[in-house]
Amino acid sequence: MRLKSPSLLVALTLGALTTPQLAFAQDHLGEAISHTKEAIAHGKAGHADVLVTHAQAGLTHAKAAEAAKANPHTKEGVAHLDAAIDHGKQNHADVATKHAEEALEHLEKAK
Numbered sequence: 001m002r003l004k005s006p007s008l009l010v011a012l013t014l015g016a017l018t019t020p021q022l023a024f025a026q027d028h029l030g031e032a033i034s035h036t037k038e039a040i041a042h043g044k045a046g047h048a049d050v051l052v053t054h055a056q057a058g059l060t061h062a063k064a065a066e067a068a069k070a071n072p073h074t075k076e077g078v079a080h081l082d083a084a085i086d087h088g089k090q091n092h093a094d095v096a097t098k099h100a101e102e103a104l105e106h107l108e109k110a111k
């Protein structure tokens with residue numbers, strides 16, 4: 001197949017380059033939500049150490065999603081995941097869980 005229009009070639013190339021980035025941002029957001037849900041479940045069970053593990057993984061993905069596409073809800077989710085990690089490290093599973101729940105609300109709104 002031979003393209004006769006250079007502008008069509010440019011448009012197709014730009015579309016191919018930008019579409020994966022948008023999908024990648026959504027994958028990070030989905031992963032952040034998934035890990036945050038796990039953090040909440042473990043926090044409700046009183047497992048502060050496992051909450052921290054999942055909250056840190058969620059934080060990594062939330063930051064990547066924020067870097068790919070800035071969103072005030074993602075930014076707020078990052079702040080609450082930071083707080084959840086801090087409280088979880090202090091073995092305050094109940095407070096950490098509340099921050100993780102707040103993070104989840106914001107991350108879901110960002111999606």
